[in-house]
Amino acid sequence: MKIETIMPADIARQHLHQVRFEHRGHHLLLPTNVSFSGCRRTLIMGPNGAGKSLLMRLAHGLLRPSGGHIRWEGAPPVQAMVFQRPVLLRRSALDNLTYVLAVQRVPRAQRKAQALNALERFGLAALAKRPARVLSGGEQQRLALARAWLLNPSVLFLDEPTSALDPAAIKAVEDAVNAFHQQGTRIIMTTHDLHQARRLADEVLFMHGGQVLEQSPTEHFFEAPGSPQASAFIRGELVW
Template structure:
């Protein structure tokens, strides 16, 4: 789905946390959301998902507000939010809330577990899984909803290299299946591997929206150059 942000702003008290953002992101793009800590990346993801409502402006997916796309826009958090139930039940419960019949839920759960390589762990309690397995389970739950968009907030920042590579492989698979992905990350090597455009934020403002090549090779903004140097060296 195509994303349009029109004069998007989010305010808490007298603090302007997201400041008048306008942009358009095409449906086929895997988008990196970059910026220093506190720049507003997570807030922007929440607004794009519909978890938060803008103070001003609007978020549109294919010309409709996020609330019109129940289940089609999903989110994967930095720290997975899982039920104290089995891996299978974590996914099944999300589908139950969508009103799907049991047979359809079962087929989707098993397909999602297979897609992330967790079929053999379907009866394991989620809390005993490793960090990487928990993150893959969270992704499987999102995939079972058959989304058009997945928003990811630092999905590999707490994982070891092997687990992070597994998650990246799944992200590439999602791209090939036509899912639009926006991923907040500080990992510039990951951005180069996965993404084809960058949104760079600074203090709640959109500082740059460009292709990967332009971002890494043609940026002249001091904040962007400083950020790239600080993350790559």
């Protein structure tokens, strides 16, 4: 199996219908209707505590909604998620990847070559033998992306993957996100970085106070934001 040649078929549309999330009487996500379709790059923006991660975890299936339902138009596609702080095994970078391939039942004889290929693609070939947990933040993030790459996901969720990284590492992660996009993966990603959203997003989903206030094409969002909160956020005046 040569991973680079696989293009996901048309990706099932995902609908969140009246999805809400409550915890101990707190309404953390108010009833929300959102759809994700095609292989768009959707960047979820909004101030701290707006509910961005919650929405993404609900969409990915890591959290169960308190109400409403999530529906796929067609078979649910393969999904992967990359977190702000990747959880890596206490093994070498290479072994973190061969492990994923073993779980996927890739024949043993093919695992090393595929893992090395992914390390190479994400600029980590020289670090193959290094313990994953001593890699720098940016290297760990790229390893998490390489691991996701091996799953060949149709939908990739990323929760603030660049928030703790320097500019060069941010660029490396953004290049990786674009590599996924170019192979036809739907991207759903949270960020606080307005410049990053301008660079990466096809559309922006803006949240505030547990509500989705807007889901617009990127240019539209920045030129004519649909709410006073979004305008204030773009001006850097909306703190929470």
